[in-house]
Amino acid sequence: MKNFALIGAAGYIAPRHMKAIKDTGNDLVAAFDPYDGVGIMDSHFPNADFFTEFERFDRHVDKLRRQGNPIDFISICSPNYLHDAHIRFALKSGCDVICEKPLVLNPWNLDAIAEIEQETGKRVYSILQLRLHPSIIALKEKIKNGPKDKVYDINLNYITSRGKWYHRSWKGVLEKSGGIATNIGVHFFDMLSWIFGEVQENLVTSINSETAKGNLKLKQANVNWSLSIDYNEIPEQVRLQGKRTYRTLTIEGEEIEFSDGFTELHTKSYEEILKGNGFGVMENKTAIEIVSKIRGNR
Numbered sequence: 001m002k003n004f005a006l007i008g009a010a011g012y013i014a015p016r017h018m019k020a021i022k023d024t025g026n027d028l029v030a031a032f033d034p035y036d037g038v039g040i041m042d043s044h045f046p047n048a049d050f051f052t053e054f055e056r057f058d059r060h061v062d063k064l065r066r067q068g069n070p071i072d073f074i075s076i077c078s079p080n081y082l083h084d085a086h087i088r089f090a091l092k093s094g095c096d097v098i099c100e101k102p103l104v105l106n107p108w109n110l111d112a113i114a115e116i117e118q119e120t121g122k123r124v125y126s127i128l129q130l131r132l133h134p135s136i137i138a139l140k141e142k143i144k145n146g147p148k149d150k151v152y153d154i155n156l157n158y159i160t161s162r163g164k165w166y167h168r169s170w171k172g173v174l175e176k177s178g179g180i181a182t183n184i185g186v187h188f189f190d191m192l193s194w195i196f197g198e199v200q201e202n203l204v205t206s207i208n209s210e211t212a213k214g215n216l217k218l219k220q221a222n223v224n225w226s227l228s229i230d231y232n233e234i235p236e237q238v239r240l241q242g243k244r245t246y247r248t249l250t251i252e253g254e255e256i257e258f259s260d261g262f263t264e265l266h267t268k269s270y271e272e273i274l275k276g277n278g279f280g281v282m283e284n285k286t287a288i289e290i291v292s293k294i295r296g297n298r
């Protein structure tokens with residue numbers, strides 16, 4: 001049984017990590033979040049220590065290590081721009097790391113983290129759950145077994161409406177979330193580059209705080225992508241069904257269905273990491289480079 005700690009325990013995604021820790025037969029011994037609305041912990045780990053001040057959490061993690069009962073893994077569910085600092089803290093505290101997407105905001109952060117992994121002998125794994133989705137795994141196999149020189153035409157349109165709160169939260173602040181192409185799109189850019197190979201060209205045709213569109217040429221794909229959080233972008237017939245999300249991914253005009261099971265993959269991610277099959281720091285590089293360039297970094 002491994003000891004876990006969790007950073008960002010009060011947020012939306014944290015319960016999936018709590019469930020994954022439990023489902024894989026491990027223990028959550030400590031959690032930290034500056035916001036104290038963490039009643040959800042009672043459903044999973046009522047005995048875990050909880051801290052709202054980083055200094056006291058740091059002290060506790062250090063104390064456990066010195067007492068011979070160290071934390072093995074720190075899971076990170078904090079806002080995107082803090083992942084880099086929280087990963088560094090966890091590694092330097094002698095813990096392995098499981099971190100939410102995007103692992104970091106910029107590619108150069110990855111190099112620094114890889115250096116700290118070397119220094120500490122600890123490892124960082126990321127949640128790239130689409131790579132574990134059965135439909136996506138099947139698609140990867142199909143492309144791998146198809147003609148190597150074929151360039152597939154892909155259309156991705158993903159609209160996941162968000163209310164006004166989004167722009168008031170860290171998610172609506174470019175420096176904190178990376179904007180929608182980073183915060184929402186990174187899943188898809190990772191999955192597409194994982195399957196269709198390295199980037200040849202990365203063009204943005206329009207971008208604002210609600211919607212981003214562009215064209216991404218990969219070794220084996222020409223991807224027209226559109227991402228949005230604007231409810232008005234949802235096709236009318238979909239809106240009339242009362243839906244607030246619309247997702248379509250076509251390859252050569254054929255729809256790839258992966259709506260189901262998208263939210264069930266945290267436990268699977270943990271299982272694979274604990275078996276030694278996790279996705280490490282450098283496996284994030286291509287997608288982080290793509291989204292960083294979309295934000296205008298060269």
Ligand SMILES: NC(=O)c1ccc[n+]([C@@H]2O[C@H](COP(=O)([O-])OP(=O)(O)OC[C@H]3O[C@@H](n4cnc5c(N)ncnc54)[C@H](O)[C@@H]3O)[C@@H](O)[C@H]2O)c1
Pocket residue numbers: 007008009010011012013014032033034035076077078079080082100101102127129183
């Ligand atoms: N894999 C997925 O499908 C998926 C889905 C949603 C979110 N995410 C990722 O998970 C992470 C959290 O997203 P969320 O939707 O839960 O956001 P959230 O805003 O609901 O939760 C973030 C939590 O971090 C806490 N926090 C703020 N400042 C902090 C600090 N200095 N130290 C520690 N914690 C701090 C907040 O109080 C909050 O409880 C993000 O990186 C996001 O991109 C992944």
